[in-house]
Amino acid sequence: MPSSPTPKSKVLVLGAGNFGSCLADHLGDSDHEVYIWSRHASFVQHFNTHHRNPNYLKDHVFSSNIHAVGPDIPDTGRIQQMDVLLFAIPTQGLRETLTKLRPSLVGENLPLLIFVNKGIETDTQALTLEIIADTCGGDVARVATFISGPSFATEIVRRQPTSVSVASLTESQAQKASQIFHQPWFRCYTGGDPIGLELAGALKNVYAIAAGMADGLGYENNTRASLITRGLGEMTRIGTAYGASPLTFLGLAGVGDLFLTCSSPTSRNYTVGYRLGKGEALEDIINTLGSVAEGVTTAKGVKKMIDEMDVSAPIANGIYQALYEGKDVKTGVQELMCRPPSRELDLPRKTGEQAKRLLKKLGIEPIG
Incomplete structure (x- = not known):
C-alpha cells in the first residue's frame, strides 16, 4: 500500500460503528497510528485480540496499525498525545461526548477535529457545528472540519475508488484533513461551506x-x-x-x-x-x-x-x-x-437567517 502523503499522525477515532471502523482501517492502512474508542469493554478486548469488529464489517481483518481503547472516555493525557480526533458518533449522542471531552480541548495544541456524523439534533435542530460551539466554544467550532460524500463503509474497506468533500470555515484545516485522508483509492475535495455540507449529509x-x-x-x-x-x-x-x-x-x-x-x-x-x-x-x-x-x-x-x-x-x-x-x-x-x-x-427569497445566527455564535460576523 502507498504511504500517507503527510507525516505519520496519531489519530483517535471516537465511535466503533460501521463508518468509524472503516475510516480507522483506511487511516491505519495509510500508515497512521490509529486508536479506536468504544464504550464497550467487550469490543476493546475482542478487537485487540482478533483485529476484527465483532459487530460491523465482521469479515474484515483490520490494519495492525489500529488499537482499541475504552470503555472510559479518553483522558486529557491521551487526547493531548493525538494529532487528530475523528468523531464518528451518531449526532444525537455527540453533545454528551463533546461535553465530557471539553476539558481536554484547550490550549494552542488542539488536535485536528474531524466530524463524519450526518444528522440534525432532534430537540434543538442544531447542526454539528452548533453543537461544537455550544459545548466547546466558537474558537473550536471555527477550526472543526467535516467530511461527507458517497462512501459506503463496505466499499471503503475493499479500497473501492471513493471521493468525498472536506469542508471547514478554516481553509487550512480542511486542507490538513484532506492530506491525512487522501490516497489513490480515497480522493478528497476541499470546500468552505460546512453548513451546506452538513445539511446535505443530514437531508x-x-x-x-x-x-x-x-x-x-x-x-x-x-x-x-x-x-x-x-x-x-x-x-x-x-x-x-x-x-x-x-x-x-x-x-x-x-x-x-x-x-x-x-x-x-x-x-x-x-x-x-x-x-x-x-x-x-x-x-x-x-x-x-x-x-x-x-x-x-x-x-x-x-x-x-x-x-x-x-x-x-x-x-x-x-x-x-x-x-x-x-x-x-x-x-x-x-x-x-x-x-x-x-x-x-x-x-x-428569504435566506440565511439561521446561518447568520450560527455564525454569530461562532464569533463570525456574517457578510450582508
Whole structure:
C-alpha cells in the first residue's frame, strides 16, 4: 500500500460503528497510528485480540496499525498525545461526548477535529457545528472540519475508488484533513461551506427513506429518478433558506451522496423506507435493523426546521407523516402526485437567517 502523503499522525477515532471502523482501517492502512474508542469493554478486548469488529464489517481483518481503547472516555493525557480526533458518533449522542471531552480541548495544541456524523439534533435542530460551539466554544467550532460524500463503509474497506468533500470555515484545516485522508483509492475535495455540507449529509438520509418506500411499494425507475431529482430540489431549497451555498448541493456531499443512498439496499435509510413500503411497522424495523438509520431521527429535526423557515418541502413532510403520524405510505405517495402543477426550479427569497445566527455564535460576523 502507498504511504500517507503527510507525516505519520496519531489519530483517535471516537465511535466503533460501521463508518468509524472503516475510516480507522483506511487511516491505519495509510500508515497512521490509529486508536479506536468504544464504550464497550467487550469490543476493546475482542478487537485487540482478533483485529476484527465483532459487530460491523465482521469479515474484515483490520490494519495492525489500529488499537482499541475504552470503555472510559479518553483522558486529557491521551487526547493531548493525538494529532487528530475523528468523531464518528451518531449526532444525537455527540453533545454528551463533546461535553465530557471539553476539558481536554484547550490550549494552542488542539488536535485536528474531524466530524463524519450526518444528522440534525432532534430537540434543538442544531447542526454539528452548533453543537461544537455550544459545548466547546466558537474558537473550536471555527477550526472543526467535516467530511461527507458517497462512501459506503463496505466499499471503503475493499479500497473501492471513493471521493468525498472536506469542508471547514478554516481553509487550512480542511486542507490538513484532506492530506491525512487522501490516497489513490480515497480522493478528497476541499470546500468552505460546512453548513451546506452538513445539511446535505443530514437531508439526503430523509430522501433515501422516500426512495426505499417507493421501491417497497413496487414502483420502478421513473419514480426513483423523480424522487432523487425532486429530493435534490428540496435539499437545495432548504439549504439555501438556511444560508448555505446552493452549489454545495451539486457536489459530492449533495447529489453524490443522495444518489448513492437512494439507489442501494446497502443504505440503512433506504432499507427503513423499503420495509415501510412493504408494510412493516417502524418500531419493528428499528429493533431489527442492527445499526442506526439517522434519517429516522433527522426527519423530526427537518420538520421543525422547514416549518420555522416556511420552506416548501412536500417530500420531507410526507416522510415525517409516514414515520411519526401513522400516515399510510401509499396514500402519501398519491397525495404527492396529486398536488397542483408548480414551477420546477425555484429558490426561497428569504435566506440565511439561521446561518447568520450560527455564525454569530461562532464569533463570525456574517457578510450582508
